Every structure is written in C-alpha cells, then in structure tokens.
Amino acid sequence: xxxxxxxxxxxxxxxxxxxxxxxxxxxxxxxxxxxxxxxxxxxxxxxxxxxxxxxxxxxxxxxxxxxxxxxxxxxxxxxxxxx
Amino acid sequence: xxxxxxxxxxxxxxxxxxxxxxxxxxxxxxxxxxxxxxxxxxxxxxxxxxxxxxxxxxxxxxxxxxxxxxxxxxxxxxxxxxxxxxxxxxxxxxxxxxxxxxxxxxxxxxxxxxxxxxxxxxxxxxxxxxxxxxxxxxxxxxxxxxxxxxxxxxxxxxxxxxxxxxxxxxxxxxxxxxxxxxxxxxxxxxxxxxxxxxxxxxxxxxxxxxxxxxxxxxxxxxxxxxxxxxxxxxxxxxxxxxx
Ligand SMILES: Nc1nc2c(ncn2[C@@H]2O[C@H](COP(=O)(O)OP(=O)(O)OP(=O)(O)O)[C@@H](O)[C@H]2O)c(=O)[nH]1
Ligand SMILES: [Mg+2]
Numbered sequence: 001x002x003x004x005x006x007x008x009x010x011x012x013x014x015x016x017x018x019x020x021x022x023x024x025x026x027x028x029x030x031x032x033x034x035x036x037x038x039x040x041x042x043x044x045x046x047x048x049x050x051x052x053x054x055x056x057x058x059x060x061x062x063x064x065x066x067x068x069x070x071x072x073x074x075x076x077x078x079x080x081x082x083x
Numbered sequence: 084x085x086x087x088x089x090x091x092x093x094x095x096x097x098x099x100x101x102x103x104x105x106x107x108x109x110x111x112x113x114x115x116x117x118x119x120x121x122x123x124x125x126x127x128x129x130x131x132x133x134x135x136x137x138x139x140x141x142x143x144x145x146x147x148x149x150x151x152x153x154x155x156x157x158x159x160x161x162x163x164x165x166x167x168x169x170x171x172x173x174x175x176x177x178x179x180x181x182x183x184x185x186x187x188x189x190x191x192x193x194x195x196x197x198x199x200x201x202x203x204x205x206x207x208x209x210x211x212x213x214x215x216x217x218x219x220x221x222x223x224x225x226x227x228x229x230x231x232x233x234x235x236x237x238x239x240x241x242x243x244x245x246x247x248x249x250x251x252x253x254x255x256x257x258x259x260x261x262x263x264x265x266x267x268x269x270x271x272x273x274x275x276x277x278x279x280x281x282x283x284x285x286x287x288x289x290x291x292x293x294x295x296x297x298x299x300x301x302x303x304x305x306x307x308x309x310x311x312x313x314x315x316x317x318x319x320x321x322x323x324x325x326x
C-alpha cells in the first residue's frame with residue numbers, strides 16, 4: 001500500500017489539524033500522552049507555540065494541553081490542513 | 084447520633100468542579116475553608132446528612148492515576164489506602180470522552196463509586212443531551228447529574244451517597260478487558276497477588292500495575308503495609324516480570 005510518510009506532530013504548524021496514527025514510544029511517557037488524550041485516531045488542532053517555540057499548545061478532545069517538542073516528536077500522523 | 088463517620092473522596096480531571104462541590108457540601112454544615120484555584124494537597128471537610136457524619140476529601144485533579152506525578156500519587160494512594168466509603172468521580176459533562184478515562188481507572192480500583200456529571204448547565208447551553216440512565220447502566224455505578232456552582236442536583240447526590248454507604252446500592256463496575264495476552268497474564272498473576280495483598284486491595288488492579296512495572300505503587304504498598312514486602316512483593320514483582 002503506497003502511503004505518504006507520516007509526519008510528526010512537532011512538525012505541524014499553528015492553525016493546522018493533525019490526525020494521530022501512532023505513538024512511537026513506550027513506558028511512562030506513552031502512558032502520559034495517552035492519558036492526556038493523544039490517542040491514535042484522535043484529531044488535534046495546533047493552537048500556538050510559546051514565544052521561545054517550546055512548548056506548543058494543542059486542542060485535544062475539548063481541552064488545551066501543552067507539550068514539549070521532546071514529547072510531540074514521538075507522535076506520528078497526518079497533517080490534515082487548516083481549520 | 085450515629086458515631087460512625089463515613090469517608091467520601093472527590094476525584095476527577097482538573098477543573099471539573101471538585102472544589103466547588105466540596106465547598107457546597109461542607110458549606111451545608113460548616114465552612115472549612117475556601118480552596119480556590121488548583122488543588123495541590125488534599126483538603127478535608129465535614130458534612131452531616133440525615134444525622135450521619137461524613138468526612139470529605141478533595142483530591143487534586145488528574146487526567147490519570149498512572150503516570151506518577153505527585154498529584155496522581157496523592158489521588159491514587161488515597162483511593163487505595165484511604166479506602167473511602169464512597170469515591171465521587173466528578174466529570175465535566177461537556178467533555179465526557181476525555182473525562183471517562185479517569186472514571187474507568189477509578190472503577191478498576193473500587194466498586195464504591197458514584198459518577199457525578201458536573202457542569203450540566205454548560206452541557207445544556209451547548210445543546211448536549213446525556214442519557215444518564217444508559218451511562219449508569221454501562222458503567223455499572225450510579226450517575227448523578229450536577230451543576231455544583233448552582234447547587235443543582237445536590238440532594239440527589241447526598242441521597243445516593245447515603246444509600247451507598249448503607250449498602251443499599253449494588254454496583255457492577257465496568258471492567259475494561261485487555262488483549263488476550265494481557266488477560267492471560269492477569270489470570271496467572273491473580274492468585275499470587277491475592278495471596279500477598281489479601282482481600283484488602285483490588286487484586287486485578289494490583290496485577291495490572293505489576294504488569295505495567297509500576298514501581299511507585301510497590302513503594303507505596305511497602306510504605307503502607309510493611310508485611311506486604313516481607314517476601315511476597317519481591318516475589319510478585321519477579322513473577323510479573325517473568326510472566
Ligand atoms: N458553569 C459551571 N461552572 C462550574 C460548575 N462547577 C464548578 N464550576 C466552575 O469551574 C471552575 C473550576 O472549579 P473548581 O471547583 O476549582 O475545579 P476543581 O475540579 O477543584 O479544579 P482542580 O482542583 O484544579 O482540579 C470554577 O471557575 C468554578 O466556578 C458548574 O456546575 N457549572
Ligand atoms: Mg480543586
């Protein structure tokens with residue numbers, strides 16, 4: 001199956017939406033990301049980056065959650081364009 | 084007046100109105116303090132209902148009870164070691180998908196749970212209609228709709244709490260089923276866990292934590308029950324790894 005290479009959530013820009021395919025990580029950080037709502041299938045909106053570029057705020061199932069790049073780097077999926 | 088004092092714990096995601104509910108309930112008899120903003124350490128208060136005394140504990144808001152932040156440990160330890168007579172899981176009715184994660188985790192830990200659907204006024208404003216009877220049937224515990232800030236639903240909640248502490252409500256908490264591989268491991272581990280921790284702690288939940296390699300729980304168990312660690316837990320831990 002020919003499929004576009006998956007993007008990292010950390011590459012998505014403010015205003016973009018992103019659908020999660022998988023989390024490439026194990027252990028406590030994976031658990032934490034899942035508990036925060038970053039689960040495969042869910043749609044995320046990138047809200048804004050903080051002035052220094054990290055962390056970035058995301059809208060995920062009706063709540064705003066900020067992630068550091070070291071966390072969002074492990075989240076893979078499709079960039080599905082702007083709102 | 085009955086001397087027995089019942090304990091009620093308040094758990095839930097951040098910002099779902101736990102402290103507001105705490106203040107409404109304790110305000111019925113005495114005000115033990117206002118706890119605005121984010122709750123960090125738990126607050127305790129008291130209330131009386133139908134001539135019986137209840138102690139109520141306001142736990143920090145968390146999205147989970149697994150990820151080992153200090154807040155999550157406080158909440159988890161209170162539910163496991165404090166053995167509240169009732170745990171109220173306060174959910175934001177406008178964000179159920181997110182909030183139910185924690186509710187399911189609590190249902191794995193105790194069967195004495197009442198789900199409070201708070202912020203129902205907001206849900207109504209957004210045109211959301213929630214089938215609470217069906218939700219209650221699926222979760223296997225009572226579900227009480229609330230708007231704590233407007234003191235809506237409080238009487239029904241108090242009555243449900245009273246009936247639960249008196250054993251008048253039989254619950255059948257929804258048990259999340261895991262993959263076959265994990266369920267097989269749980270089955271192997273359960274007798275061992277029961278042998279070590281006895282009836283005091285929820286065996287299936289402890290088995291899951293062991294399989295997850297949750298060292299913080301083991302430390303907490305060690306702290307709370309020395310004899311748990313005499314030989315049993317090292318063995319249990321080892322078995323969990325080898326299973
Ligand atoms: N509309 C509405 N707002 C509510 C209701 N209950 C609480 N609030 C508001 O929600 C906000 C959060 O309430 P808190 O009681 O502090 O929430 P909490 O769950 O204790 O928050 P943490 O301790 O941070 O986890 C406050 O601004 C409350 O006034 C309600 O039933 N309806
Ligand atoms: Mg609070």
